[in-house]
Amino acid sequence: MPFDRSIKIAPSILSADFANFGEEIRAIEAQGADWVHVDVMDGHFVPNLTFGPPAVKAFRPHVSTFMDVHLMIAPVDPYIEAYAEAGADMITAHVEAGPHIHRTLQAIKATGKMAGVSLNPGTPLDSIEHVLDLVDMVLIMTVNPGFGGQKFIHSGVEKTRRLRAMIGDRPIHIQIDGGVTTETAPLVAAAGADVLVAGSAVFKGGSVDAPSVYGDNIRALRAAAEAALPG
Ligand SMILES: O=C(CO)[C@@H](O)[C@H](O)COP(=O)(O)O
Numbered sequence: 001m002p003f004d005r006s007i008k009i010a011p012s013i014l015s016a017d018f019a020n021f022g023e024e025i026r027a028i029e030a031q032g033a034d035w036v037h038v039d040v041m042d043g044h045f046v047p048n049l050t051f052g053p054p055a056v057k058a059f060r061p062h063v064s065t066f067m068d069v070h071l072m073i074a075p076v077d078p079y080i081e082a083y084a085e086a087g088a089d090m091i092t093a094h095v096e097a098g099p100h101i102h103r104t105l106q107a108i109k110a111t112g113k114m115a116g117v118s119l120n121p122g123t124p125l126d127s128i129e130h131v132l133d134l135v136d137m138v139l140i141m142t143v144n145p146g147f148g149g150q151k152f153i154h155s156g157v158e159k160t161r162r163l164r165a166m167i168g169d170r171p172i173h174i175q176i177d178g179g180v181t182t183e184t185a186p187l188v189a190a191a192g193a194d195v196l197v198a199g200s201a202v203f204k205g206g207s208v209d210a211p212s213v214y215g216d217n218i219r220a221l222r223a224a225a226e227a228a229l230p231g
């Protein structure tokens with residue numbers, strides 16, 4: 001995938017109908033989603049449980065854009081290969097999930113997949129300064145991970161601005177995840193983010209029987225974010 005810094009909307013299927021993932025994924029893509037964001041939770045690193053590698057493998061044939069797998073699991077290293085084989089395009093690991101984030105990112109790169117590193121709201125940017133040469137994306141969490149539908153934590157905006165400066169010209173995406181709405185999307189877009197994850201804000205009010213609502217929601221998020229871009 002060639003690098004580009006345009007705004008990308010990545011609906012989180014954590015807010016989809018769990019009885020109907022295939023159709024839900026096809027519906028959001030048909031309605032303009034750029035990426036599909038898959039939240040993997042282990043009931044240990046975060047207080048919720050979601051998708052193992054077989055579930056992610058079952059999603060894969062329905063994804064024709066880009067499958068972005070957000071691993072909220074610890075330990076993470078033993079499972080990287082399984083999620084790569086399940087068909088992830090990008091694998092993102094948390095810097096807080098183990099003592100050796102450099103090794104974890106090397107392991108992701110070794111699978112041939114794109115690598116992301118994520119920071120919880122309380123984790124400083126310094127923690128990733130020395131691994132930026134290994135990543136394709138930095139994910140700034142703007143909620144404490146574990147659940148959809150939480151309120152945006154505003155300190156993520158200044159963190160994004162500083163990360164943008166830290167990255168400079170390097171081809172590294174900045175992804176924002178948690179509480180992204182038409183009110184918060186402009187703040188993070190203006191600060192330098194290009195990939196906006198949204199669960200509730202995309203799926204609210206819609207369904208596979210009323211998919212145009214997903215399209216309206218995606219367009220509203222994109223328009224709000226793009227309106228905040230300079231020039
Ligand atoms: O990783 C996570 C939560 O841990 C997210 O991807 C959420 O699923 C986003 O949901 P909203 O905050 O947009 O509802």
Ligand SMILES: [Fe+2]
Pocket residue numbers: 012037038039070177197
């Ligand atoms: Fe996520």
